[in-house]
Amino acid sequence: MLAFSSSLLAQDAVNGIFLGAIFALLGIGVVLIYKSSGVLNFAHGSMAMFCTYIYFQVDRSFHLPVGISMLIAVASGVVLGALTYLGIFRRMRNAGLLAKVIGALAVAGFLQGAAAFLWRNATQAKPPMQFSQHVVHLGSVGLDWQHIGTILITIAAGAGVIALVKWTTFGVALRATAQNRMAAKLLGVKEDRVAALSWGLGGGLAALAGVLIIPTSILTVYSMTGYMVRGFVAAVVGGFVSLPAALIGGFGLGVAQESLLATPIQSLSSIFAGLLIAALLLLRVERFFALEQELRALEELG
Amino acid sequence: MAKVMDAPPPDVIDVVIDEQPSPRRDWKRLAVPLAGFLAAALLPPLILDGVWNFTLALALIYGLMGLSIVVVTGYVGQLSLMPATFVGVGAFASAGLVARAATPFWWAAPLAALVTVPVALVIGMVALRLKGLYLAIMTLVFADVAEQFLFRQDWFTGQGGSTPAPRPHLFHLVDFQSDKSYYVLVVCVASAFLLFMWNFSRSRAARACFAVRDNENGAAAMGINVAKYKLMAFALHGFIAGSAGALYAHWAQSVSAGGERPAFGLEISLAIVFLTILGGVRSIWGPFIGGAIWVVLTKRLLAGSPNGQSIAFSIFGVLVLATMLYRPSGLVGLGRDAWRRLRRRRPEATG
Numbered sequence: 001m002l003a004f005s006s007s008l009l010a011q012d013a014v015n016g017i018f019l020g021a022i023f024a025l026l027g028i029g030v031v032l033i034y035k036s037s038g039v040l041n042f043a044h045g046s047m048a049m050f051c052t053y054i055y056f057q058v059d060r061s062f063h064l065p066v067g068i069s070m071l072i073a074v075a076s077g078v079v080l081g082a083l084t085y086l087g088i089f090r091r092m093r094n095a096g097l098l099a100k101v102i103g104a105l106a107v108a109g110f111l112q113g114a115a116a117f118l119w120r121n122a123t124q125a126k127p128p129m130q131f132s133q134h135v136v137h138l139g140s141v142g143l144d145w146q147h148i149g150t151i152l153i154t155i156a157a158g159a160g161v162i163a164l165v166k167w168t169t170f171g172v173a174l175r176a177t178a179q180n181r182m183a184a185k186l187l188g189v190k191e192d193r194v195a196a197l198s199w200g201l202g203g204g205l206a207a208l209a210g211v212l213i214i215p216t217s218i219l220t221v222y223s224m225t226g227y228m229v230r231g232f233v234a235a236v237v238g239g240f241v242s243l244p245a246a247l248i249g250g251f252g253l254g255v256a257q258e259s260l261l262a263t264p265i266q267s268l269s270s271i272f273a274g275l276l277i278a279a280l281l282l283l284r285v286e287r288f289f290a291l292e293q294e295l296r297a298l299e300e301l302g
Numbered sequence: 303m304a305k306v307m308d309a310p311p312p313d314v315i316d317v318v319i320d321e322q323p324s325p326r327r328d329w330k331r332l333a334v335p336l337a338g339f340l341a342a343a344l345l346p347p348l349i350l351d352g353v354w355n356f357t358l359a360l361a362l363i364y365g366l367m368g369l370s371i372v373v374v375t376g377y378v379g380q381l382s383l384m385p386a387t388f389v390g391v392g393a394f395a396s397a398g399l400v401a402r403a404a405t406p407f408w409w410a411a412p413l414a415a416l417v418t419v420p421v422a423l424v425i426g427m428v429a430l431r432l433k434g435l436y437l438a439i440m441t442l443v444f445a446d447v448a449e450q451f452l453f454r455q456d457w458f459t460g461q462g463g464s465t466p467a468p469r470p471h472l473f474h475l476v477d478f479q480s481d482k483s484y485y486v487l488v489v490c491v492a493s494a495f496l497l498f499m500w501n502f503s504r505s506r507a508a509r510a511c512f513a514v515r516d517n518e519n520g521a522a523a524m525g526i527n528v529a530k531y532k533l534m535a536f537a538l539h540g541f542i543a544g545s546a547g548a549l550y551a552h553w554a555q556s557v558s559a560g561g562e563r564p565a566f567g568l569e570i571s572l573a574i575v576f577l578t579i580l581g582g583v584r585s586i587w588g589p590f591i592g593g594a595i596w597v598v599l600t601k602r603l604l605a606g607s608p609n610g611q612s613i614a615f616s617i618f619g620v621l622v623l624a625t626m627l628y629r630p631s632g633l634v635g636l637g638r639d640a641w642r643r644l645r646r647r648r649p650e651a652t653g
């Protein structure tokens with residue numbers, strides 16, 4: 001085991017920002033979906049995986065520029081998310097929490113099976129990167145453009161979604177639904193439209209996360225599951241309500257998890273997310289980020 | 303507020319009343335399903351060849367794993383997404399005791415089930431603090447931690463991450479080496495658990511559990527010790543899953559974790575939850591129906607396909623969604639509907 005090294009630590013921390021961006025993208029989507037419909041989307045990772053396969057397939061069969069393949073994948077994520085709500089969870093609006101969780105798990109199982117069936121011959125699926133792998137050096141740390149691009153896209157997407165929820169009519173309707181569903185309904189909020197839009201946004205963000213992270217490793221049916229669990233951790237930081245907290249939580253988790261790799265207790269890195277989520281849940285961190293009213297309303301929703 | 307205005311659809315009320323086991327221990331009403339179960343379980347070894355015995359033993363073991371979900375989700379309303387982890391703990395404990403401590407199977411298997419109980423109680427204690435969604439995530443994360451850490455430790459899984467688990471024999475008189483005889487052993491254990499659960503579901507404790515599930519605050523106001531029943535449910539969850547794990551280890555004759563498809567990973571946990579929901583999560587017979595469908599689908603019908611398990615997952619995903627949307631009590635509920643319709647058509651047939 002290597003001795004503690006500060007340059008190694010800095011490099012790992014910077015890699016952590018990249019991973020954290022993925023967790024944050026997934027976490028924001030999970031929060032949006034939960035706020036709008038009370039469903040904790042256990043199919044989030046599967047949706048990301050499915051759209052990444054679409055990206056892979058479009059790229060392989062049509063040889064389009066990667067930007068266009070990426071747009072197609074994100075658009076398919078939007079459609080997949082909206083359809084999942086309209087087809088399934090709209091009918092479960094009044095169902096209990098348990099039913100919604102199991103419904104989401106069933107969607108996840110279905111998508112995984114469908115992907116394994118559709119792309120059964122693509123054993124070595126390696127979708128292309130969007131940015132060059134040219135490494136930029138900043139002092140002792142190096143970062144390639146894929147990492148930089150991912151981090152920038154995440155910050156832009158996160159800021160965009162937060163602005164959307166803060167300043168647009170859709171955002172007001174979404175927050176109103178999350179805080180008091182009955183009053184929002186009485187004031188004319190079309191909750192199905194709001195929820196379908198949120199699911200679409202969440203699906204698009206999931207697709208974005210998958211498309212950005214998978215090219216750095218390899219695409220299999222299960223490759224997004226671990227990221228999804230960490231995306232949940234990011235969402236937990238904000239109690240499934242606060243979008244900025246999910247963004248911060250994602251980046252924080254990524255940096256913390258990767259920094260551990262440079263320390264003597266690196267074997268614990270894989271279980272770090274588990275211990276962190278236990279601590280976060282038991283300390284109930286969400287009270288620092290979410291209004292009491294929002295939390296209570298969501299508890300009722302579930 | 304929201305709950306008052308959104309009255310549950312009549313179907314749900316019907317289901318709740320219909321599916322609460324009556325508190326009376328009416329042995330006559332047990333006779334029909336138990337005889338059906340035993341007939342379904344004991345006829346195959348007489349008719350079919352050894353491969354089917356091997357497969358059906360696994361179906362019963364999956365049924366037992368599902369039964370552990372019935373206790374915790376069906377009876378107390380807590381979602382556990384880590385049954386496969388407890389199965390893994392039971393499997394490695396039993397195999398380890400037999401292979402490394404030379405314990406006879408008859409001691410090792412119950413001990414392994416008991417070892418699983420404290421592990422499950424840890425989750426149970428978490429469940430006292432966290433509700434609903436948070437608990438579901440916590441179990442998911444703990445399952446991940448067990449998979450990444452516990453099931454990769456050599457002291458736990460044996461050298462190289464796998465332990466042999468020989469089939470047992472009884473005083474050298476009865477040998478359970480063959481698939482057929484081991485299948486009979488599994489049937490006996492499953493029947494014992496079914497009898498226990500049938501009896502339990504009609505007890506005072508079970509009615510307290512149902513109250514906690516249906517309205518936790520209301521149950522607490524009625525003087526029910528909510529914490530006690532939640533912990534009890536998790537202990538039972540661990541015990542049953544651990545027993546199923548011990549049976550699984552000696553069925554497979556060797557246990558190993560890891561690989562591309564971890565034997566005790568999230569995917570298996572999901573399969574266990576799915577098959578329980580499909581069969582009927584509030585009925586002790588449900589998981590055995592679901593388990594039989596799952597195992598026959600994955601091990602026989604789709605066994606030739608390299609990703610048969612994924613296709614089975616897809617099929618189960620659709621079936622579970624349909625169950626949740628149209629008949630939350632699963633196949634057992636459908637069966638009950640059919641039985642009631644038959645009785646309505648012929649009013650003279652009573653009893």
